[in-house]
Amino acid sequence: MNNSKRKEILTRLRDANPHPTTELNFSSPFELLVAVTLSAQATDVGVNKATDRLFPVANTPQAIVDLGLEGLRGYIKTIGLYNSKAQNVYKMCQILMDKHNGEVPESREALEALPGVGRKTANVVLNTAFGWPTIAVDTHIFRVSNRTKLAMGKNVDQVEQKLLKVVPAEFKVDxxxxxILHGRYTCIARKPRCGSCIIEDLCEFKDKTE
Incomplete structure (x- = not known):
């Protein structure tokens, strides 16, 4: 795919949604960090149901430490892998209190040192909470990037690096x-909804649906 076609794709996506954001509910960098940590192998809807109960009670590292591990488990037990996630979030809160004065660090290295936080989670937090031009490649972005040929790669790291290289600066933050939203609602995994896709004529996917 050439650069002019890429720019047109991104322009159309921007025109359709000028101010996109995550579908996870959050009101602070800490709430976002917790929500993204809980979202691994879970839906945003499922995470929101849990955090909508948790955050009014405990939405700071100190409050979750005060809640205790068992108390935290009780709020997130509807989410898959909740036992290990509760342990990670609890330990994360202890580290944030001990090393970062209870604040979420605006540093990739510091974020990735937290329990349960990998590159993708760090990218989401840096991008959505702090406005960094990072690109967290999940299954949706991986699929859309390869299917459209916007940025092809054999794994999420390759797709991330290709996107960072080919996406113009004006589009990088969003x-x-x-x-993600395009992959979640239009370019879905089993059968993409090509007939209602705003970039169908630019997409280079060979097996388009009617």
């Missing part, structure tokens, strides 16, 4: 959300 492209993460555009591609």
């Amino acid at each position: 492209v993460h959300h555009w591609l």
Whole structure:
């Protein structure tokens, strides 16, 4: 795919959704960090149901430490892998209190040192909470990037690096959300909804649906 076609794709996605954001509910960098940590192998809807109960009670590292591990488990037990996630979030809160004065660090290295936080989670937090031009490649972005040929790669790291290289600076902050939402609602895994796709004529996917 050439650069002019890429720019037109991104322009259309921007025109359709000028101010995209995550579908996870959050009101602070800490709430976002917790929500993204809980979202691994879970839906945003499922995470929101849990955090809508948790955050009014405990939405700071100190409050979750005060809640205790068992108390935290009780709020997130509807989410898959809740036992290990509760342990990670609890330990994360202890580290944030001990090393970062209870604040979420605006540093990739510091974020990735937290329990349960990998590159993808760090990218989401840096992008959505702090406005960094990072691109967290999940299954949706991986699929859309390869299917359209916007940025092809054999794994999420390759796709991330290709996107960072080919996406113009003016689109970098928001492209993460555009591609996730496009993959979640239009370019879905089993049968893409090509007939209602605003970039169908630019997409280079060979097996388009009617």
